[in-house]
Amino acid sequence: MKSNNQTTITVIAIAIIGALIFSMFSGTPPAISFALGAMLTGLALHFMQENKTPILDELDPSQSSKTLYVGNLPYRANESDVKNLFAEHGDVFAVRLMKDKRTGKRRGFGFVVMNSQDAENAIDQLNNQEYGQRTLKVREANEPKNADSLDLE
Incomplete structure (x- = not known):
């Protein structure tokens, strides 16, 4: 729970x-x-x-989501910038950019949660595309192997 x-x-x-x-x-x-x-x-x-009843059972299947890994982001990009970039390709529910625990500086990668139907299009359109003078790496995120070992901040 x-x-x-x-x-x-x-x-x-x-x-x-x-x-x-x-x-x-x-x-x-x-x-x-x-x-x-x-x-x-x-x-x-x-x-x-x-x-x-689990919440996912109540959702409309067309509103299910996928989490995408986004790598090689410019360090100056913030959540709003990344959300706007992905919003051009579908409904974005959340953006989480990873930061170094000690310094608080962004680490150049993050995760975008978006509508499942739009996720494949976003991957096709944004993977290996230049953004902020860097070549983005976009793919479906792997499930974490151990949630306790994740370094989210």
Whole structure:
């Protein structure tokens, strides 16, 4: 189950409420009450996620997306520049350019998420084309082998 800030805040809030209820009615120490509240909240969220229909099943197949790898980008190119470039060839949902962790400077490659139907056209039109005095490399991105080892910043 993916966690985001809103889910985390919700879980903590429910756990605190659970701790208060347990400590008021059962006389247990607050730490144990908090742990019980957190466990019950986790179980409830787990069962809610199991019964939820995956979002991808609800999408129109014509709106599915593909992630493209874009390499050999000019270092001065930003997300907006790359989005505008790819938008000429179809619907662009997101652009993520990789940066060096220590310096914050762009590393010259990134990823573009776009409509599946438009992705092949973008690859055909932009791969090996010059952009900002550099020859772009555009292809469908590989799935990450281990999400924990990715260096996204």
